[in-house]
Amino acid sequence: MTEGRVNESNGCGIRRRIRYDRRAEEPPSIAAAMALAQYYGDDVTAASTQLYDYIDPDALDSLFAETNRGGSRANGTVEFETDDAVVTIRSERVDVRPLD
Template sequence: MNALDHDAPANPTPPTQTTTVTHDWEGDCSLAVTIVTGIARLADVDPEDVPQIYDQVDPDSLDSLFEPTRRTGDRSDGHLWIPVDDYGVTVHGDGTVVVRSLNHT
């Protein structure tokens, strides 16, 4: 293909750099599993092929950050950003998990 090829798209679509998944705080799945699911979706791989995040993040501590407190109840208005390998993960208290590629290639 060359610059004179009229069948080529003028602006090819860039690869997806962000994906969003929702964590169910009442479900059986840990927040770490939801994060792995989001990374797998963005990387277009099976979740089993995502490197273990447990070396970077303690899953129990991660879950406890958003647990309800006795004094104020739920913590649905907070958020947390963590780097996981080549991804930036933002976890919102409402269960929204946004995964962004940190690779700028």
């Protein structure tokens, strides 16, 4: 399993904010799944919330992949909602917060 770093803020419990710092070699889809599992307090292999129920993991990884010219898309951001959370994905991290 991957070893990204999770930072929690705003108290404890299921409605906390999660910040997952992604390693450079870790696909964004794996980082998002890890952050969601942490948010819900689940084991990522048995998580109740599946990433593919909300976003295509392959398409997500493609959005952050190197370009044909060898450049990166480091400034991009993808945001989507689950039933009760907002997930924001950047090249270096994933943030999960409660829906307002």
